[in-house]
Amino acid sequence: GSQVAVKKLSLQSNQGNREFVNEITIITGIQHRNLVRLKGYCVEADERLLVYEFLNKGSLDRALFSNNLLLPLFLLLTKLKIPSAGSGSNVVLDWHSRFQIAIGIARGLAYLHEESHVQIIHRDIKASNILLDDKLQPKISDFGISKLFDLDKGFGFTSTKVAGTL
Template sequence: VFKYQDLSLATDSFSEKNKLGQGGFGTVYKATLNSGSQVAVKKLSLQSNQGKREVVNEIIIIMGIQHRNLVRLKGYCVEADERLLVYDFLNKGSLDRALFSSGSNAFVDWQSRFQIAIGIARGLAYLHEESHVQVIHGDIKASNIKLQPKISDFGISNLDKSFMSTKVAGTL
């Protein structure tokens, strides 16, 4: 569990210079923690009607979903009206920037593209078939594919609720 004050400090008050991207569920910022390690902090938009307990329950479940081809959720912050997710920071960037940006650093050779495709297929197979909670990503696109290769932006809204037991939902 992270404190809002620490994440605000780590992102320089969620400054524009640390903004990595923005999507339907919120804005992602690069953060440098006191330890010196870098993370990505997603500040969720406040459009959700979920209460604090429901959000925390779902986050705990998502934190248990770990695979080498999924961006790892390291922690969260739920304070007052703020909902933040803290992920591993991946410095290689996303597939969309590599494919559609100009410049020599943007080139992705065919062997790398093949390895990315295999990694993403493995990550999706895990989410759909092997995870203790099945997750439908629902938004696979080049900006949600990292060059490591890892899938990002899966989670809270796409958990298949029929697979959750009351035992899991009741742990807090």
């Protein structure tokens, strides 16, 4: 069998159910190497589960921050050591790796905004929503507050509502 990641959504608020349905609707209709793959989902009684591919290097924020503290500037200017998931070895995130991660994120966003059959605005891009695979390939995740954009209706949509999470 293969490993998967399971995301359990809270249904304490109506927003939790909206985000669950939104994430399934958006992620099932798109596929790109820089977007996390939804393997399946479960709706049973009050349980809402999303089953994703497992990305063993964790999130980009884990790579950029150590114990939730900002790494000293000199480490950022040289190289970062990331504890590898499940092993005692470290992965070095050098400038080339960081550049490739940034390019991968940009490719994923370009796909969402321009290349997909529907245009999608993620609305919550941040390091904790970028996951890394074993080759440090970035994958955009967490489409719960994303919006579909209908190009046929033009660019008249304006929102003054703040979106995203910290």
